[in-house]
């Protein structure tokens with residue numbers, strides 16, 4: 001069966017210009033990225049801020065053109081999709097900040113009605129569909145009359161999810177959907193997404209800087225570092241046996257629960273008592289450059305260095 005999303009050798013370079021407007025180089029925001037997501041699966045794309053996650057999301061949504069490479073949704077190349085309406089019906093996105101993605105002057109019901117109207121949903125059944133969508137995201141149906149400022153962050157994000165699901169997409173791109181929320185709210189929103197994914201047979205691309213959120217949600221993860229996927233595989237494998245230094249670094253900051261998990265936690269060398277940046281760590285491990293005055297420190301493992 002065709003994967004729901006298939007990305008092949010995707011690149012996005014942004015030109016860098018000097019003060020005279022001359023092209024002096026490129027930011028390689030997305031650099032030869034390939035991965036695919038089977039139908040009904042959850043793929044977690046992790047990486048620090050600036051690693052290229054949102055640039056990939058924007059290209060999937062057709063909001064930005066790739067420099068090269070190909071994106072297929074349900075077998076169909078994104079660029080060649082006959083109309084944006086057809087594309088929008090297949091794929092929807094939930095953004096990081098529900099505060100700014102919801103129009104403050106529209107009621108919740110009006111916001112959810114926008115994609116319904118855009119996709120030609122009959123206006124007669126609109127109120128019922130809005131109630132159904134609110135129930136789906138576990139909000140009271142009378143929330144349709146409320147304005148965004150009357151809602152908590154978690155409730156706003158539930159509305160954004162309802163709006164994304166309004167036109168029954170097959171693929172949902174979640175770009176840091178819980179990063180603006182408190183930890184306890186985060187967990188409940190993720191539980192809701194898991195439940196909706198199973199019930200509605202959705203395929204998710206779950207993007208986050210926080211690898212720990214993917215542990216119980218994603219079946220596969222990809223780790224993005226400076227525009228490149230440096231590691232990918234089944235979530236359990238990546239968590240238990242991370243291959244790449246940068247993945248180990250991301251995992252070292254994941255809160256651990258059991259002693260067993262603690263023992264599995266990768267040991268990261270400290271530099272001057274601090275967890276090094278990914279760049280320093282990779283430089284250090286590649287053995288090429290020594291970081292002056294810090295090398296002896298860096299040889300000690302994270303565990304020996306300080307109790308947590």
Ligand SMILES: Nc1ncnc2c1ncn2[C@@H]1O[C@H](COP(=O)(O)OP(=O)(O)O)[C@@H](O)[C@H]1O
Nearest residue numbers: 014027029047048049050051052053054055056
């Ligand atoms: N429109 C743009 N013009 C120039 N550079 C951009 C643009 N959008 C993103 N970038 C750069 O591309 C890189 C990746 O950005 P982004 O995809 O937003 O990262 P992430 O979502 O992982 O934080 C960053 O270096 C960012 O500065």
Ligand SMILES: [Mg+2]
Nearest residue numbers: 053054055175
């Ligand atoms: Mg981003």
